[in-house]
Amino acid sequence: MKLYDLELSGNCYKARLFAALAGIKLELVPVDFMAGEHKQAPVIDLNPLGELPVLSDGEVTIRDSQAILVYLASKYADESWYPKAPAEQAEVVQWLSTAANEIQNGPGAARLVDKFGFDLHKESALAVSAKILPILEAQLTAHEWLALGRPTIADCAVMPYVGLSHEGGVSLESYPHIRAWIDRIKALPGFISMPAL
Amino acid sequence: MKLYDLELSGNCYKARLFAALAGIKLELVPVDFMAGEHKQAPVIDLNPLGELPVLSDGEVTIRDSQAILVYLASKYADESWYPKAPAEQAEVVQWLSTAANEIQNGPGAARLVDKFGFDLHKESALAVSAKILPILEAQLTAHEWLALGRPTIADCAVMPYVGLSHEGGVSLESYPHIRAWIDRIKALPGFISMPAL
Structure with a gap:
C-alpha cells in the first residue's frame, strides 16, 4: 500500500x-x-x-x-478509531469536516502563506484560526479527546495543522488545553512526529 | 428527530x-x-x-x-447512499471533504458575500470556485454521479452550493456536465428544491 x-x-x-x-x-x-x-x-x-x-x-x-x-x-x-455505529461515527465525522474546512483554511492556510509563499489571503486564515481555536480549546477543556472520549481519527485529522500553527504565525499560548491534548497525542504508543511539530 | x-x-x-x-x-x-x-x-x-x-x-x-x-x-x-465497505465509503467521503472545503469556501462563500453581506474575501472565494468547478466538470463528464456510479450522500453534499453559485456571481455556463448532473438530481424521486435553486 x-x-x-x-x-x-x-x-x-x-x-x-x-x-x-x-x-x-x-x-x-x-x-x-x-x-x-x-x-x-x-x-x-x-x-x-x-x-x-x-x-x-x-x-x-x-x-x-x-x-x-x-x-x-x-x-x-480496530473499530475504536472509527466506529460503525451511526451516532459515534457521525461524532467523528463532524471533526473530519472541521479538519477539512476550518483547520485547513485557518492555521493550515496561514502556514502555506508564511512557510511556502502561497498566494492565499493571510487575514482570512488568521480570522478562521481565531474563530476555531477557542472552540477547540473549549472542547478540549471539557474532554480529553475530540470525540468519543478516546483517540480517534478525528484527533489525527485535526491535530497536525494545529500543532504546526506557529509556522503560520498563529500562537497556541492562550490555549493550554489544546497544548495538553497535543502532548497526549504525542504520548500515544507508536506516535511519530514531523518537522516543526 | x-x-x-x-x-x-x-x-x-x-x-x-x-x-x-x-x-x-x-x-x-x-x-x-x-x-x-x-x-x-x-x-x-x-x-x-x-x-x-x-x-x-x-x-x-x-x-x-x-x-x-x-x-x-x-x-x-438503505446502504446504497453511504456504503460501509471501506473503499466505497472512502470514495464518498472524499467528496464530503470537497463539500466542506472547496465548495463551502468557493461558491458557498461567494454567495455569503453577495447575498448576505458576510465579510469574507470574495476574490479568494472566486479563486477556489475557479479551481474546483473544472474538476467537478471533468468528474461529471466521465461519470453520471460523483461517486460509485449512483446517487449517494456525496451528491447531496456537493450539489447545493454549486446549484446556488449564480447567487455569488459564479456562472455554470461553461460547465454543461455540472448542469446536467444538477438536472439528474432534480429528477430523482422525492426531490425537493430550495429558493433560487
Whole structure:
C-alpha cells in the first residue's frame, strides 16, 4: 500500500501518523513538491486536484487526507478509531469536516502563506484560526479527546495543522488545553512526529 | 428527530434534500438567522460553532451538514447512499471533504458575500470556485454521479452550493456536465428544491 507523500505536508502527516498509531504499514513514495511532481503523472492521474497525499492500495485509489483516514481505519484498524455505529461515527465525522474546512483554511492556510509563499489571503486564515481555536480549546477543556472520549481519527485529522500553527504565525499560548491534548497525542504508543511539530 | 433549520442555507438544504430523497421524516425547527438565534440557546448549546444545521435525535446531537448526512444515511437509509465497505465509503467521503472545503469556501462563500453581506474575501472565494468547478466538470463528464456510479450522500453534499453559485456571481455556463448532473438530481424521486435553486 503506497502513500504518495510529502514530508512537510500536514495532510500527508495525518495518514503517516494514524498508520503509525494503528500499526498499519505504508510504503511512502516521496513526491517532489517543489519540482511540481504532484501536478504531473502519476499523481495527477490519481488525484485530479493535484494534491497530496494520495493512497494507492491495489485497485483502490483515495485522495483527501480525511478519506484516507476513513479508509485505513475501516479497513485495517480496530473499530475504536472509527466506529460503525451511526451516532459515534457521525461524532467523528463532524471533526473530519472541521479538519477539512476550518483547520485547513485557518492555521493550515496561514502556514502555506508564511512557510511556502502561497498566494492565499493571510487575514482570512488568521480570522478562521481565531474563530476555531477557542472552540477547540473549549472542547478540549471539557474532554480529553475530540470525540468519543478516546483517540480517534478525528484527533489525527485535526491535530497536525494545529500543532504546526506557529509556522503560520498563529500562537497556541492562550490555549493550554489544546497544548495538553497535543502532548497526549504525542504520548500515544507508536506516535511519530514531523518537522516543526 | 429535529433539524434546526434555515430555509436559505445550502447546508441545511443538504439535510432536507437527503431526508426527502431517502424518505426520512425530519421535524424542521426554523431558526431566525437574521435575529442571531443561531448564536443563542438552544442552538449555541447544541453547536458551539453557532452554525446551522444541527440535528437532534433523542440523545444524539450532530452538527455539521456532512456529519448529519452520514448519520441519517447510516442510521435510517438503505446502504446504497453511504456504503460501509471501506473503499466505497472512502470514495464518498472524499467528496464530503470537497463539500466542506472547496465548495463551502468557493461558491458557498461567494454567495455569503453577495447575498448576505458576510465579510469574507470574495476574490479568494472566486479563486477556489475557479479551481474546483473544472474538476467537478471533468468528474461529471466521465461519470453520471460523483461517486460509485449512483446517487449517494456525496451528491447531496456537493450539489447545493454549486446549484446556488449564480447567487455569488459564479456562472455554470461553461460547465454543461455540472448542469446536467444538477438536472439528474432534480429528477430523482422525492426531490425537493430550495429558493433560487
